[in-house]
Amino acid sequence: QVQLVESGGGLVQTGGSLRLSCAASGRTFSSHVWGWFRQAPGKEREFVASIRSSGTEYYADSAKGRFTISRDNAKNMVYLQMNSLKPEDTAVYYCAVGRLIISSSRSNEYDYWGQGPQVTVSS
Numbered sequence: 001q002v003q004l005v006e007s008g009g010g011l012v013q014t015g016g017s018l019r020l021s022c023a024a025s026g027r028t029f030s031s032h033v034w035g036w037f038r039q040a041p042g043k044e045r046e047f048v049a050s051i052r053s054s055g056t057e058y059y060a061d062s063a064k065g066r067f068t069i070s071r072d073n074a075k076n077m078v079y080l081q082m083n084s085l086k087p088e089d090t091a092v093y094y095c096a097v098g099r100l101i102i103s104s105s106r107s108n109e110y111d112y113w114g115q116g117p118q119v120t121v122s123s
């Protein structure tokens with residue numbers, strides 16, 4: 001049974017940093033695409049960042065220059081380093097993983113999802 005367990009969410013002030021981690025169990029995902037999405041209250045889930053098995057990274061415009069996605073295939077984990085956080089970054093953040101992904105910004109292409117820790121940025 002595949003499980004994605006996230007950690008690292010919490011409350012931070014504007015301008016602060018947080019690092020989200022997502023650990024996978026049940027199978028290895030070294031050849032898969034990892035992604036991070038987020039969902040704010042009353043809004044649809046949106047793409048944040050993704051990283052392919054080649055290491056190629058993609059970011060939403062809102063995340064460029066502030067967030068960094070990385071992966072550790074040996075540990076079967078993905079990370080999201082978030083710097084210069086803003087109140088509009090407040091959301092539930094989800095990690096996701098999939099194999100046959102054409103467009104990594106599309107949530108319906110991912111196979112497995114984490115539970116989503118809350119990130120709150122106070123002004």
